[in-house]
Amino acid sequence: MGIIQKSQVKSPWIMHFCNSSCNGCDIEVLASLTPLYDVERFGIVNMGNPKHADVLVVTGPVNYRTARVLKNLYDQIPDPKMVIAVGACASTGGVFHNCYNILGGVDKVLPVDVYVPGCAARPEAIIDGVVLALQKLSKAVGVAK
């Protein structure tokens, strides 16, 4: 196992993208970076630039306009990458299922690795989702036994 693979698993950099979310999950994603939950102690850093990121955290359902942006961001993240759909509406469309401008969950556009339930998802659940994604990532880069 090379040093790059090891650091990818030990210190994943996440990028958060908000689709047409209601903000609830976004604020919880931000809250998990702040003192009470503090994911930085696991080496998780929030990034603004897709080319720096290993994990894409997506909140909210996909609408017709964000579908293109989301695809674009996903393509810019270097391999291997993980996608986490945070919240009920990112997973399935949730409460917005009958809104006219909604395509559905994130898996309509991207392959999703981890689904985090909840509306809004709690910070504990989000951290749990990131940890699950890391286990998957370590298999992908060949670190896992």
Add this chain to the structure above:
Amino acid sequence: MIENLKEITKDTLLQEVQKFADAKARFVTTVCSDLGDKLEVTYYFNYSPGVDMSAMRMVVDKNEEVPSISGIYLAAVLVENEMFEQYGLKVKGMAIDFGGLMLLAKDSPVLPMVKDKAAGGKGGE
């Protein structure tokens, strides 16, 4: 019941709005609703710092053109674009014209708020 409601026509719209502007009223918003064959547009204003709201209502045909009030109240530009996208209300002379792509994307359903449209979210099939 809507308080202080006044019926107007599209010809007197701009004069009436100018009166509000002269009286230093704040533009609140407009509400458009579909009456079947006609559209009902209601403009709401608020005399600052008073607490009462005033309203003006006009009923127009679906393919009629109404003047934009964004020349007087710039704030109306977003809501006029929204009415055009959602109901197909033709507004003439908007300060910024998003061309029907302010809220909706190119492949979104067209005129989604019109009553006889199928309401489904999945691309309006």
Add this chain to the structure above:
Amino acid sequence: MAPRTVAPFGPQHPVLPEPIQLKITYENEKVVDVVPALGYGHRGIEKACELNEYPKNIHLVERICGICSCIHGISYCETVERLWPLEVPPRAKYLRVIYSEMSRLHSHLLWLGLLCDALGFESMFMQFWRIREKVLDILEATSGHRVTQSISVVGGVRRDIDAEQEKTCIKVLQEVKKEAESLINVLASDPTVKARTVGKGVLTKEQAILLGINGPHLRASGVKEDSRMLGAQAYSELGFEPIVETAGDCYARALVRAREALQSIELQLEAFSKMPEGEIFERPKGRPPANEVTYRAEQPRGECFYYAKGNGTQHLERFRVRTPTFANIPSLLVMLPGCELADVPVIVLSIDPCISCTER
């Protein structure tokens, strides 16, 4: 003339938790023109509200925005109740005030944190969010959820606050007040914060009125206007006085929100002391009658306008929300031109933009 550059700001941008795009034209470092591009958060909630049965809309309306969700839910109920009109029990009115003010408190703390983040004042950002968690804890303890409380139903509220919870709430609020006061003192007197905010994004009283802006943004320009002055719910029984600043710049907006956060703690404490005993819910009779009503509520971000039209069935004929940011965005077109590139994030943030509210 210097060469002009058009650059997009957003939709994915570090200072914006939400997707909005501003197409900004620069002349060297100076901004000369701004065009907002919306639509990244549009879902079509107004239409969906016509399709769902009216009691189910509460959950949908709460998810117009996750930060102002509690007040959206309460105001939807207030609007629909006005169709009959229904009178809710007095205790329910007080509970609605308490939850509204609690969500205003956490929203303003959140915004103060984001402001510090935009200024690069990272430790202060963390401090504000740390004390905000205490508010979320009491929201969770009393209503069952941190973000979307769903506390209000048509006819009253869903859950009561018992004596023991009340004691905890009062204790936590007093702690938060003490900590918030000291943080706000630091923020308001910090020379770096002043250097970045004083005189930036100035909006005069006349401009503010003509642009139709609202909320803390309007009050920072010296207009005494607050929908809570209308006295809906129990506000008429609480000594409420809007907070006004006159400078109209980013610093004044920060001060308005900071003082409002402290004021909302006072309002909650007062509401707890005046809250009468009794019922919290009264079942509405029949369906919403054919009638149309408007209602205005003061959200953390400003005045929110609701319109509902009933037709005697379980469904609403038309439901419309005009959210505060929808009215505040045009002010960016006036405030941004003339400012420097590095000030754009702070000025954009100073209106407390809530894009998911704006686009519904």
